[in-house]
Amino acid sequence: MFSRIAPRYDFLNHLLSFSLDRIWRRRTARKFGHILARPGARALDLCCGTGDLTLALWKEAKREGKVGARVVGSDFAHPMLTLARKKFAVEGPQEYVEADALNLPFTNASFDLVTAAFGFRNLANYEAGLREIFRVLRPGGKVGILEFTDPKSSFVGSIYRFYLQRIVPHVGGVISGSHAAYSYLPVSVSKFPSAEELTGLMTKCGFADSRFELWTMRTVALHTGRRE
Numbered sequence: 495m496f497s498r499i500a501p502r503y504d505f506l507n508h509l510l511s512f513s514l515d516r517i518w519r520r521r522t523a524r525k526f527g528h529i530l531a532r533p534g535a536r537a538l539d540l541c542c543g544t545g546d547l548t549l550a551l552w553k554e555a556k557r558e559g560k561v562g563a564r565v566v567g568s569d570f571a572h573p574m575l576t577l578a579r580k581k582f583a584v585e586g587p588q589e590y591v592e593a594d595a596l597n598l599p600f601t602n603a604s605f606d607l608v609t610a611a612f613g614f615r616n617l618a619n620y621e622a623g624l625r626e627i628f629r630v631l632r633p634g635g636k637v638g639i640l641e642f643t644d645p646k647s648s649f650v651g652s653i654y655r656f657y658l659q660r661i662v663p664h665v666g667g668v669i670s671g672s673h674a675a676y677s678y679l680p681v682s683v684s685k686f687p688s689a690e691e692l693t694g695l696m697t698k699c700g701f702a703d704s705r706f707e708l709w710t711m712r713t714v715a716l717h718t719g720r721r722e
């Protein structure tokens with residue numbers, strides 16, 4: 495499904511989010527600026543798709559001429575990685591690994607930061623995903639999971655659900671040619687654990703300081719945690 499929508503993926507992301515997706519990714523990268531600024535640190539962007547968060551992490555690492563962290567992108571959809579490689583061929587993150595987030599080809603404790611933007615929700619098993627992230631993090635390393643979340647408020651919530659369930663599948667389906675992919679989006683968001691539930695699961699999987707912050711009228715959550 496992700497391979498099929500890859501060619502129109504970026505365009506639709508920016509269109510359907512009114513370009514807020516760019517702000518969310520930049521904000522996520524800034525949140526981990528203290529790790530990314532460290533020379534010798536390693537950051538992994540899971541489910542990186544066409545690499546927009548990977549690029550935001552890379553830019554943060556290189557800000558003000560710093561050497562910064564090494565940034566690696568990883569995804570299991572080959573066409574997504576091909577687009578990321580082409581997009582950043584001249585300047586940007588250069589390392590991409592084709593891999594399943596549930597079975598990463600990295601040794602234990604090899605990253606200081608693991609992120610995932612709008613990808614974690616798609617994993618077949620969230621607990622297994624969190625345990626795999628925990629495994630590849632070094633002690634003291636941090637995780638950042640950016641995901642859609644259902645706003646509880648009835649007013650914003652009803653507009654959000656109308657937009658996600660009625661407008662997104664239609665516009666996304668017509669432009670990408672895959673109605674299935676953009677109908678899957680609202681279904682996957684509604685089935686995804688609440689921000690509180692995901693925080694509980696992160697704690698269960700061993701993350702310390704598991705917490706979340708809600709952005710843009712509580713429609714998006716950044717989940718963070720630390721491997722002790």
Ligand SMILES: C[S@@+](CC[C@H](N)C(=O)[O-])C[C@H]1O[C@@H](n2cnc3c(N)ncnc32)[C@H](O)[C@@H]1O
Nearest residue numbers: 496541542543569570571594595611612613616
């Ligand atoms: C909605 S896209 C998000 C892409 C990117 N992170 C962004 O912010 O635009 C979800 C991505 O997760 C990837 N993905 C889903 N399940 C995966 C898995 N089990 N292992 C690796 N990648 C996966 C898909 O291939 C897709 O590129």
